[in-house]
Amino acid sequence: MTRTVLRGGRVFDGTGADPFAADVALAGGRIVEVGAGLGGDAVIDVTGALVAPGLIDCHVHTIFDGMDLARVQARPFSMEFFEAIGNLRTILHSGVTTVRDAGGADLGVKTAVEQGLVAGPRMSISISALSQTGGHVDGWNVHGDHQRLFVPHPGRPDCVVDGVEDMRKRVRELLRAGADTIKVCASGGVMSTRDDPRHPQFSYDELAVCVEEAAAAGASVMAHAHGAAGIKQALRAGVRSIEHGVFIDDECVELFGSTGAWLVPTLLAPVALVEAIDGGMVVAPEMEAKARGIAATHLDAVARAHAGGVRIAMGTDSGVFAHGSAPRELAWLVRAGLTPAQALHAATGSAADLLDRDDIGRVAAGRVADLVVLDGDLADLEHFADNLRLVLRDGEVVRRREGAA
Numbered sequence: 001m002t003r004t005v006l007r008g009g010r011v012f013d014g015t016g017a018d019p020f021a022a023d024v025a026l027a028g029g030r031i032v033e034v035g036a037g038l039g040g041d042a043v044i045d046v047t048g049a050l051v052a053p054g055l056i057d058c059h060v061h062t063i064f065d066g067m068d069l070a071r072v073q074a075r076p077f078s079m080e081f082f083e084a085i086g087n088l089r090t091i092l093h094s095g096v097t098t099v100r101d102a103g104g105a106d107l108g109v110k111t112a113v114e115q116g117l118v119a120g121p122r123m124s125i126s127i128s129a130l131s132q133t134g135g136h137v138d139g140w141n142v143h144g145d146h147q148r149l150f151v152p153h154p155g156r157p158d159c160v161v162d163g164v165e166d167m168r169k170r171v172r173e174l175l176r177a178g179a180d181t182i183k184v185c186a187s188g189g190v191m192s193t194r195d196d197p198r199h200p201q202f203s204y205d206e207l208a209v210c211v212e213e214a215a216a217a218g219a220s221v222m223a224h225a226h227g228a229a230g231i232k233q234a235l236r237a238g239v240r241s242i243e244h245g246v247f248i249d250d251e252c253v254e255l256f257g258s259t260g261a262w263l264v265p266t267l268l269a270p271v272a273l274v275e276a277i278d279g280g281m282v283v284a285p286e287m288e289a290k291a292r293g294i295a296a297t298h299l300d301a302v303a304r305a306h307a308g309g310v311r312i313a314m315g316t317d318s319g320v321f322a323h324g325s326a327p328r329e330l331a332w333l334v335r336a337g338l339t340p341a342q343a344l345h346a347a348t349g350s351a352a353d354l355l356d357r358d359d360i361g362r363v364a365a366g367r368v369a370d371l372v373v374l375d376g377d378l379a380d381l382e383h384f385a386d387n388l389r390l391v392l393r394d395g396e397v398v399r400r401r402e403g404a405a
Contacts, residue, residue, distance in 0.1 A: 001028050002041045003027045003032070003041050003042075004026045004041065004043070004395065005023050005026075005043050006026070006371070007023045007044065008047030008049075009047070009051040009373065010050050011024060011051050011052075012050055012341070012363070014053040014352070014362035014364075015345070015349050016342065017341075019050060023035060023036065024363060025038045026392075029394035029396075030395070031364060031367050031368075032365055033365055034365060052348065052363065052371065052373075053349070053352075053360065053367075053371060054095060054096065054097025054121075054360070054370035054372055054393065055097065055347045056096070056099070056314065056347055056348060057091070057099045058099075058100045058313045058351050059102045059266050059317050060091065060102065060323070061105075061318070061319025062087050062091070062109065062323075063080040063319070064104060065083060065087050065323055066321060068283075069147065069283065080104070084105065088113065088121065089118075090324045092119060093399040094327065094385065097122065097370035097391070097393050098122040098123075098370065100124040100125075100181065100222070100355060101123055101124070101125045102243065102317070103183050104127075106125070106155035107125065107127070109123070119398065125178065125180055126182060126222065127155070127157070128174060129159055129183040130161055130185065131159050131160055133160055135188070136195060137149065140194075142193075155178075157170060157174055158170075163206065164206055167202075167206045167209050167213075168213050172213060179219065181219055181240075183221075183222050183223075185223075186201055186202055186207060186223040186224060188201060188227070190269075190273070190287060191273075191320060194286075196227075197226035197294065198226065198229075198247060200230035201230060202233075207237035211237050220240035221238070221240055222240065222241045222264070225243065226294070228252055231245060231247070231255075235256065235261055236259075239261060241261055241313065242261060243264045245265060245302065246301055250304075250308075252305075253305055253308035253309075253310060256305065256311070257309060257310070262310075262311045262312065263305050263312050264312075264354075265302045265312065265333070265336070266316060267333065268321075268325055268329045268332050269317035269321070270291050270298055272320075272322070272325060273291040273320065276321050276322070299336055302336040303337045306338055311353075312333070312342075312350065314330065314343070314347035314350075316328075327385040329347075330343045330344065330347060334381055343381060348362065349362050369392060370394070371390075372392070373392075374389060389401050
C-alpha cells in the first residue's frame, strides 16, 4: 500500500481551530497520520499552502444546471441523468467532495458515483422535495397543466402530498427508494409562481409525522423555509436543518438554540439567480421579483442567526444556478459576519456533523482522505477558486490546477 505525504503545509483540521504546520500522510484512501517530519513512498510538496478537508455542500441539485424552465421542459426525460455527470464533475473539481442533494438525484445517480462509473463527490440524497398542493414544488400552473421540475418515475416518488397519513406513506416510499434524508417545503419559495416565501406550508401535524417516520428509519429532515412562521413550525416539529432562512427573527434564533438544529443559509442563491436572470436566463416574472427582493434581507437574517449562536453548515443551492459555486458561498458567509475560519468550518466539520458523518470533514488519522490544497492564506477566501491547487478524493488527486506541482 503506497503511503503518500503532503509535506510542508499548514493544516486547517476542520474543527475550527487555527491552521498549524504539519505533514499529512495518506494510505488506502485514508489519512493515516498528521504530524511533523513524516515519511512516505511518495511526497507532494505543499510548502506554505493550506491543507483542509474537502468542502461539504449541504444543499445542491445535481440534475439541474440553471433554472431556465423553457430549456428544462424541452429536454428529454433521461437527459437530466446524463447532464448530472458533468454537474458532478464540476462540483468535485471546485473542491466539494461531499454533497447533500436537496431534490432530484435518485439512488441510481448516487450508486453510479459510489461504483466509480461517474466521477463526483460523495452523495447524501433526498430524491423528492415534498410539497403541499399549491406549495413550492407543486408544478401546477395557471394554464391548467403541470410544469414540474421533479417528474415522478419509479425511483422518484411524486412530490405533492397532503394530510398526515399521506405524508406518512410518502416518507416511507422515499426511504424505500433510497433517501438518506427527507426534504420538505415548510414555506413558499422563490422559484415557484403561486406562493409567497413568507407563508408557512404544511401543518404542524404533517411536519411532525414526516420527522417521526424519518427518525424511525434513522434519517433526518431538511426543511426548505424562508418565512419566520414556517421556520418556527418546522423547528418545533423537530427538523434537523432549516434551508435558506430568509426571514429569521429573534424567536427563530431562540428555537434554533433550544432544538439544536442547523441553518443552511444558501446565501449565494438569490444573488446568483439575479446574475443568471441578468445574463439572459428566462424565468417567470413572479420568480424574478422574489429573487430580486430577498437578497439584503437574507444576509441580515443569517448575520442575526450567527450572532445568536445558531449552528451553520454551508450549502449553495447550486443547480438552481451554475454548479461549482461553493467557494463564493464561503465569501458570502464571511459577509454575514463569520470569520474565515468559521466559514470554512461551516463547510467542513460543521457540515459533517449535520450529515452525521464521522469519516469526513476533518483532517485527522482515520478520516477519509478527501482534501483540498490552497495557495494563499485562510483569510483569502474571496479567492478560494483561484487559489485551489489540488483536490483529492480517497487520497487520489482528482483535480490539479494547471501549472501546479
